[in-house]
Amino acid sequence: MRPHISLSIPILLLFSVMSQAETVEMTVHGLVCGFCAQGIEKRLRKFPATADVLVSLEQRLVAVGLREGTTISDAQLTDALEGAGYAVKGIRHTDTSMATLREQVKAGRE
């Protein structure tokens, strides 16, 4: 039993890390019009890994919340945003929840 237990702990830890939902935050230039920026959301939601999308014109931010255990490469995200007609200036992978980001964007308005 002991070897079985000692193996299961790192495996569980590994699954725990792998299953943690990730958020990708992108700094985007050209975000000035909500009507025009719809293309961003439509393109990002086409990825099966996309759980949620947040666009903030004020923060020049596009964030994608990923489904647990899934990922989208930086190249795919950049292609999607450039295909929508915008310029990606930075990509950050964080563990900030989309709900927290929404609160931060809302707080920035006030």
Added chain:
Amino acid sequence: MMPKITMRAGALLTVLGTVVWTVSIAKPIAFAGGTTVMGEYGAGTMEEVQVFYAPSHHYSVGGGYLRLDSDVDESVKNIAYARGNYLVKRWNMSAAQANVFVWGGAGGASGNDFSGQAFTGNAGAQADYETRRIYASLKSDFYDSSEFTHRIDTLQLGVAPYAHEYDQLAVWLVVQGRTYTGNLYGGTEWAALLRIFKGSVWVEAGVTEDGNLQSMVMVNF
């Protein structure tokens, strides 16, 4: 005094129109995979409906219908056309965006001052610059056939009372100046417009200095 101002404004639009023509040529392109449907009522002088599909954010294809009612004589033209739009250049800045579009197409026209259908060529250009508080665009649309030649130059300057967020209602106050060539309208037609949009729907309405309705509806999906 009034004719002098009108002539000066017309000359300005012509000069700006010439600048755009030398720089470029198209019509707004939504986004890759997006379809745009637009309808405009232009103060009784023009009415236009357009549908465009954009396979890429660089270009779109589609068609439209334009009715021109002369304010000078009794002539009426109905033009149906197929058109391609191309994004020549986009500048994505940290808090602004600027674009140059060009377009070209062909179709047929009928009118009450000539018989049958006249093959009609169409070309145009648009340059625009916007931040979340300021908007400026200049569009020149040219139609040519064996029976008529018309150019419609439209200048729009807009100010937003507040900077809208992506999920908020956007409100813009817009001043529009438009000139027509080919005996459609004398001088420059000025209009004050209220533009609002949210989500995929854009509505713009106002009045010209003659008290006529100027309006536009656009939907992206």
